Amino acid sequence: MIKRFFNFQTKTIQAAAGILSLSALISRLLGLVRDRLLASTFGAGAELDVYFAAFRLPDFIYNILIAGGIVVAFVPLFSEYFLKDKKEAWDFTNNVLNVFLFFLFVISLVLGIFAPVFVKIMTPGFNAQQITLTVLLTRILFLSPIFFGISSIFSGVAQYFSRFLIYSLAPILYNLGIILGIIFLAPIWGILGVTLGVVIGALLHFLIQIPPALQAGFAYRPIFNLKDEKIKRVFSLMVPRTFGVAAPQINLMVVMAIASGFSSGALSIFILANNLQQFPLGLVGIPFAMAAFPTLAQAWAAQKKEDFLEKFFSTFRKILYIIIPLSFLIFILRNQIVLIYKAGQYSGTATSLTSASLGLFALGIFASCLIPLVFRAFFAFQDTKTPTVIAVVAMVLNVGLCLGFTQVLSFPNFFQDFMIRFFALQGIKDISVIGLPLAFSLDSIFQLILLMIFLRKKINIKI
Numbered sequence: 001m002i003k004r005f006f007n008f009q010t011k012t013i014q015a016a017a018g019i020l021s022l023s024a025l026i027s028r029l030l031g032l033v034r035d036r037l038l039a040s041t042f043g044a045g046a047e048l049d050v051y052f053a054a055f056r057l058p059d060f061i062y063n064i065l066i067a068g069g070i071v072v073a074f075v076p077l078f079s080e081y082f083l084k085d086k087k088e089a090w091d092f093t094n095n096v097l098n099v100f101l102f103f104l105f106v107i108s109l110v111l112g113i114f115a116p117v118f119v120k121i122m123t124p125g126f127n128a129q130q131i132t133l134t135v136l137l138t139r140i141l142f143l144s145p146i147f148f149g150i151s152s153i154f155s156g157v158a159q160y161f162s163r164f165l166i167y168s169l170a171p172i173l174y175n176l177g178i179i180l181g182i183i184f185l186a187p188i189w190g191i192l193g194v195t196l197g198v199v200i201g202a203l204l205h206f207l208i209q210i211p212p213a214l215q216a217g218f219a220y221r222p223i224f225n226l227k228d229e230k231i232k233r234v235f236s237l238m239v240p241r242t243f244g245v246a247a248p249q250i251n252l253m254v255v256m257a258i259a260s261g262f263s264s265g266a267l268s269i270f271i272l273a274n275n276l277q278q279f280p281l282g283l284v285g286i287p288f289a290m291a292a293f294p295t296l297a298q299a300w301a302a303q304k305k306e307d308f309l310e311k312f313f314s315t316f317r318k319i320l321y322i323i324i325p326l327s328f329l330i331f332i333l334r335n336q337i338v339l340i341y342k343a344g345q346y347s348g349t350a351t352s353l354t355s356a357s358l359g360l361f362a363l364g365i366f367a368s369c370l371i372p373l374v375f376r377a378f379f380a381f382q383d384t385k386t387p388t389v390i391a392v393v394a395m396v397l398n399v400g401l402c403l404g405f406t407q408v409l410s411f412p413n414f415f416q417d418f419m420i421r422f423f424a425l426q427g428i429k430d431i432s433v434i435g436l437p438l439a440f441s442l443d444s445i446f447q448l449i450l451l452m453i454f455l456r457k458k459i460n461i462k463i
Contacts (some may be wrong), residue, residue: 015371019165020164020168020286020290020291020304021288022168024282024287025283027171027174028283030172030175031275031282032276032340032462033175034178034182036340036341038172038194038206041186043350044264046265048124048268049189049265049267049268050133050134050191051195052256052271052308053122053126053134053267054134054195054255055123055141056249057111057115057118057119057122058108058138058141058142058251059252060253061145065100065104065107065148065149065238065242066145066152070100070153070234070238073233073238074096074152074153074156074234075156075159075160075294075297076155076237076297077230078093079294079301080301081455090218090219090221091221092221092230093218093224095155095225095228095231096141096153096230096234097150097220098222098224099224099225100153101146101149102224104145107458108142109142111161113286116135119131119134122253122256122257122260123257123260124261125257129286135239137195139260141198143199143202144199147203148202148205150206151170151202151209154206154209154210154212157168157212157216158213159293161212161216163259164291166209169208170204170205171205173205173208174201174202174205175201176201176202177197177198177199177200177202177203178197178198178201179197180199181200182197183327185197202441217362237379237416238384245275247388247394251399254399254402255270255402258402258403259433262433264432266433269350269354270355270357270433270436270437273354273358274361274439274440276354276358276361277330277361277362277365277368278368280323280326280330280369281365282320284326285370285371285372285373286372288315289372289376291315292311292376296311297379297380300381307458308380312373312377316374320370323366324366327362327365328362330365331362334355334359334362337355338354338355352425352432353425356419356423357434357436357437358437360434360441364415364445365441367441367448368444370448371451374448374451377455378451378458386454390450390451394446395448397446398443401438401439401443402435402436402439402440404439405438406432406433407432407435408435409432409434419434
């Protein structure tokens with residue numbers, strides 16, 4: 001029974017997307033519970049700002065090397081090698097695992113040592129006490145990318161063999177780890193206890209991935225060969241994509257630097273609103289993109305262009321049909337949605353600003369949910385350069401929009417008055433923070449348009 005559970009395979013993109021969506025729903029609901037516990041326990045203040053700021057460097061490593069690097073490089077190459085020679089594919093997997101783990105450990109160690117320097121650059125508005133605590137939490141959180149890095153290789157194997165059931169449980173266990181940290185460790189060690197819960201969650205994320213990989217045929221071997229041509233191909237695909245994924249991460253660092261100069265709690269308001277708007281991304285956009293990715297990669301590797309296009313546009317339409325009405329609902333019900341945070345230490349002012357931020361995020365949710373799929377279309381035919389260039393262009397635009405909107409909203413003018421009236425923010429002294437989600441939404445729409453234009457040129461299709 002247990003073996004059958006770990007070995008369960010999905011047969012279609014819809015089935016895989018359904019499992020991932022259900023998992024994402026559970027995970028996101030747990031995420032809401034997590035955020036409510038954080039908001040009610042710590043409030044939108046200095047301590048919670050520190051906690052969110054401490055994530056930036058470890059998250060930067062996770063996103064550029066793992067989520068945006070190894071995952072998109074490993075699956076297409078594993079697909080190619082497995083079709084030719086299974087032993088060659090498993091040797092390739094072991095080599096990638098060992099090489100990647102080594103680099104992750106070295107990078108995390110070096111960045112952990114120099115964390116004080118980076119934290120001061122990223123949070124110019126923090127005082128000395130906040131910076132000291134941020135450095136400590138950052139160093140602890142660097143354990144997470146190491147666990148996620150190992151987990152990502154096994155995740156790639158699970159995706160190839162359509163074993164999405166166990167894979168879908170990983171983010172649920174991650175959030176459970178954090179929640180347990182808030183409930184049981186925070187009363188003893190405060191925000192440090194929450195951070196330890198994050199590391200526990202990352203460890204659980206890794207451990208649950210091992211059984212399906214073993215049952216698929218993986219057997220560990222201590223292979224470490226940097227000169228292997230296959231490893232060189234991984235890096236050739238990763239390097240451009242790494243720059244592309246670094247772009248939105250740099251955006252978040254810029255946002256953090258800007259928000260750290262606002263009133264205490266501004267960073268927490270932005271992050272909590274961003275977590276809410278990512279609910280549909282995790283529920284619809286990412287599950288459909290991830291479910292379609294192995295099929296797209298296999299279709300392109302087999303030179304079946306028509307099959308590739310049919311799968312891509314079928315998934316594209318499904319995402320749109322779901323996400324457009326969902327975006328309207330989020331915008332209309334934003335005040336009711338953010339009430340989840342209005343408890344304990346989370347003030348009415350923070351709730352109003354979070355509501356306005358969520359409403360502005362809602363404008364670009366449809367684009368945010370389609371971008372992961374379009375990215376994976378490029379990755380399927382092993383083009384990581386085009387989306388990278390577009391992501392960098394979008395990053396530059398977003399930084400400019402963030403600076404521009406927050407500046408315009410910092411003093412009395414027609415635009416500020418309109419936003420205050422529209423979102424009922426009367427009596428709040430500083431509403432500058434809501435310029436950040438507005439910038440993000442407009443930037444997401446611009447990025448999607450550019451991606452579709454270049455996708456059309458890349459494979460000569462009519463859109």
